[in-house]
Amino acid sequence: MSSRAETTADEQQRQQQQVDIEETISRLESKKGVESVTVLTKDGRVIRTTATTEQSEVHGKLLSKLARDAADIVEELEPQDELSFLRIRTKRHEIMVALDHSYLLVVVQSPQKD
């Protein structure tokens, strides 16, 4: 494949990812009780957020570290196993961190009945 064709394919893939992210965010954002939705790279950089910039950056820094620590623990407990989801329930919120191959999806919502 020529390098021009390669860039076009990469560009198309990047645009498709962008569309997927926007669809995911608008779907989640409309759900009852959802306070914010943030898409992060695995190392915590904010790709897109409905929270304030400051809040999303704090979430990015703290929750990506916690997700990495949890993933390491899961691997240490059982090498063939893999972390897929982290749910942090507090007195005031519920923070959900979904792990994808290249992204972390963070949803903060008011606590839901179990």
Place this chain on the structure above:
Amino acid sequence: MSSRAETTADEQQRQQQQVDIEETISRLESKKGVESVTVLTKDGRVIRTTATTEQSEVHGKLLSKLARDAADIVEELEPQDELSFLRIRTKRHEIMVALDHSYLLVVVQSPQKD
């Protein structure tokens, strides 16, 4: 209150805690899909477990650290808030860590449908 009376009161409280732990364990252990139940001190010492000694000690060490890290993050995000529950979903299991004032209750079960 005389020191003798104090010791008896402490002893009664300790025994009641023991009874509560045993009841909690037998209630949880009988639930479908539950693989193990472990009661830990906040710093990860095993008080009681239905898992192997070795497994419960690894859980104690790793999950108490993760719970402490998560609790610190929750406090940093919102000082008046407090971590109450952590659910770690992996490809093969679901690990739930419930935080009580003085205990951590760890339940490992096969993944449940959300």
